[in-house]
Amino acid sequence: MLEEYIPFVGEETIQELILISKKLKDLKVLHVNSTYKGGGVAEILNSLVPLMNELEIKTDWKVFRGDERFFSFTKKLHNLLHIPCGKYINSDEIVYYLKITFENLKEIDTENYDIVFIHDPQPMGLIIKKHPGQKWIWRCHIDTSTPDPQAWNFLENFLNAYDACIFHMPEFAYERITIPIYTIPPSIDPLHPKNIELSEEEIKNIITKFGIDLEKPIILQVSRFDRLKDPFGVFEAFKLIKKKYDCQLVLVGSFAEDDPEGESVYKELLNKTSGEKDVFVLNLPPNSHREINAFQRGATVVVQKSLKEGFGLVVSEAMWKGKPVVGSNVGGIKRQIVHGITGYLVNSIEGAAVRIKQLLANKYFRDEMGFHAKERVKHRFLIIRHLRDYLILIYKILNQKS
Amino acid sequence: MSNPFVFKSELWIPRYTGIKVCSLKELIEALKIIDKFSIFYHMYINIFNYHNLPTFYTNSISYWLYKNGYLLLAEKLSVIDPLDYFDLEELRNVLIKTIKENYYENMNEKKGNPFYFITAEREIIESGRIAHTLNEFIEGIKKSSINSLFYHLVTSRIENKTLINDYSAWLFNMGVAKKAEKINKLDLYSRNLYEIKKEIIEILESKEC
Numbered sequence: 001m002l003e004e005y006i007p008f009v010g011e012e013t014i015q016e017l018i019l020i021s022k023k024l025k026d027l028k029v030l031h032v033n034s035t036y037k038g039g040g041v042a043e044i045l046n047s048l049v050p051l052m053n054e055l056e057i058k059t060d061w062k063v064f065r066g067d068e069r070f071f072s073f074t075k076k077l078h079n080l081l082h083i084p085c086g087k088y089i090n091s092d093e094i095v096y097y098l099k100i101t102f103e104n105l106k107e108i109d110t111e112n113y114d115i116v117f118i119h120d121p122q123p124m125g126l127i128i129k130k131h132p133g134q135k136w137i138w139r140c141h142i143d144t145s146t147p148d149p150q151a152w153n154f155l156e157n158f159l160n161a162y163d164a165c166i167f168h169m170p171e172f173a174y175e176r177i178t179i180p181i182y183t184i185p186p187s188i189d190p191l192h193p194k195n196i197e198l199s200e201e202e203i204k205n206i207i208t209k210f211g212i213d214l215e216k217p218i219i220l221q222v223s224r225f226d227r228l229k230d231p232f233g234v235f236e237a238f239k240l241i242k243k244k245y246d247c248q249l250v251l252v253g254s255f256a257e258d259d260p261e262g263e264s265v266y267k268e269l270l271n272k273t274s275g276e277k278d279v280f281v282l283n284l285p286p287n288s289h290r291e292i293n294a295f296q297r298g299a300t301v302v303v304q305k306s307l308k309e310g311f312g313l314v315v316s317e318a319m320w321k322g323k324p325v326v327g328s329n330v331g332g333i334k335r336q337i338v339h340g341i342t343g344y345l346v347n348s349i350e351g352a353a354v355r356i357k358q359l360l361a362n363k364y365f366r367d368e369m370g371f372h373a374k375e376r377v378k379h380r381f382l383i384i385r386h387l388r389d390y391l392i393l394i395y396k397i398l399n400q401k402s
Numbered sequence: 403m404s405n406p407f408v409f410k411s412e413l414w415i416p417r418y419t420g421i422k423v424c425s426l427k428e429l430i431e432a433l434k435i436i437d438k439f440s441i442f443y444h445m446y447i448n449i450f451n452y453h454n455l456p457t458f459y460t461n462s463i464s465y466w467l468y469k470n471g472y473l474l475l476a477e478k479l480s481v482i483d484p485l486d487y488f489d490l491e492e493l494r495n496v497l498i499k500t501i502k503e504n505y506y507e508n509m510n511e512k513k514g515n516p517f518y519f520i521t522a523e524r525e526i527i528e529s530g531r532i533a534h535t536l537n538e539f540i541e542g543i544k545k546s547s548i549n550s551l552f553y554h555l556v557t558s559r560i561e562n563k564t565l566i567n568d569y570s571a572w573l574f575n576m577g578v579a580k581k582a583e584k585i586n587k588l589d590l591y592s593r594n595l596y597e598i599k600k601e602i603i604e605i606l607e608s609k610e611c
């Protein structure tokens with residue numbers, strides 16, 4: 001499978017991966033997260049784990065099980081780590097977290113591994129089973145730069161027992177962390193159905209199926225139906241653009257059945273845009289990977305106008321397809337877009353409208369920025385770079401032992 | 403007969419030092435104490451991360467200065483060619499001196515976007531390729547990654563404490579001085595490493611000695 005990545009990263013890069021992996025041969029590595037399906041972490045592990053095994057690093061992936069009560073607590077914890085919101089963690093919740101952790105300790109064998117990667121806060125308590133000689137790494141996929149103090153104190157009890165932690169970018173790391181902090185951005189897989197090349201015909205068939213006119217410029221935002229993704233702001237920007245440009249707005253997303261807010265945002269958006277013939281609000285089923293791929297390839301300009309964002313890999317997905325992205329100057333979006341070179345970073349609806357207009361008006365800009373956008377992703381945000389970073393990290397951490 | 407050339411490569415992982423600064427004064431103080439490989443990361447490696455893009459500045463400190471409105475300082479720092487230095491402590495002093503020379507007390511406003519000091523945890527690996535002759539050397543470079551080029555053109559100079567890169571040093575020993583000089587004069591920070599690789603191969607395959 002590694003060979004399939006040669007067209008994207010070059011044979012030399014794959015050779016170097018093999019060289020570094022030889023230093024880690026026969027090592028046993030375990031990844032633990034809380035789901036096999038859905039979400040960016042599972043998507044990355046789906047690609048990463050087989051590649052590590054192909055490099056003869058025996059790598060397993062296990063899932064931490066919890067029930068609704070457990071996950072509603074960890075969801076609250078997640079939100080509190082992201083930003084204080086006036087909620088409190090009560091002692092019952094802590095006891096229940098520990099109860100579920102102990103139940104998982106019976107199911108998840110962590111003893112036979114040299115390196116254990118724990119993803120996000122849900123399985124973090126497994127660290128209590130750490131054995132001498134093992135190295136445990138906490139991989140945090142959220143922005144904890146300004147956490148609620150109580151939530152952080154809870155987390156810190158476990159964190160200090162880890163050997164290192166990883167954040168997407170230094171901005172996401174809370175300043176009280178005392179263990180080594182590595183910065184490894186997430187990645188996309190060029191072989192995933194979301195990112196593979198599609199024929200012109202397939203792109204055309206998918207897009208026109210929804211009544212969208214391929215002859216007219218398409219402004220696209222792909223995101224969950226969530227206020228923090230600001231689809232309403234994108235629509236306001238579109239109205240400013242529409243005064244001079246005959247174009248279409250496509251807002252593609254999905255909402256989970258158990259997310260009442262997602263459904264209400266979707267309906268509100270449908271209401272707001274109902275009189276606009278060139279606006280398409282599309283709620284696609286989960287796993288509509290080829291459809292999303294086709295929309296990104298068929299778009300003229302891609303937008304990601306989030307008010308707050310974790311890393312926002314959807315930006316890299318569009319950039320990988322040679323699209324300039326107009327994105328908000330927040331979170332990981334500002335790490336992916338190099339302003340004025342691979343797209344534009346904006347701070348308002350008006351800013352978004354101005355930059356989208358510039359790109360609609362100028363094919364040369366679009367092509368140049370699209371070219372550089374793809375180059376940026378090729379070097380910084382593909383799974384092979386991610387894998388290489390993990391291998392070096394493992395090697396470095398094991399070396400600390402000696 | 404000269405020693406064979408051993409092709410190596412360099413991989414690294416970024417580690418956050420925990421030091422972030424929001425003003426020029428804090429920047430100067432941090433530059434005095436940070437790990438020298440943090441200087442290496444921001445002055446040398448960062449350009450590697452962006453080498454394939456036509457970015458405005460050649461190092462991340464200049465870019466931060468530019469984003470915060472210190473345009474003069476951004477230019478003064480971006481003209482510092484890291485390849486003029488093999489001693490990271492000397493480069494540290496030049497950075498501090500340049501900022502101090504262009505710094506006034508009224509420039510000490512705190513900025514909203516902090517600068518985060520990262521350091522590089524590096525690993526040098528041998529590719530297993532060795533060159534005894536010029537032809538083997540050319541073949542070796544053709545098979546080299548840009549990380550390998552980065553190691554031999556940039557890092558090796560710091561490790562060996564010399565202004566002459568690995569490729570040129572070996573070529574001098576082989577008696578092909580003109581090629582050695584040409585390669586040593588390449589401006590690595592104005593083009594991407596793929597173009598540099600192509601140009602090195604052209605120099606090596608040209609008829610001149």
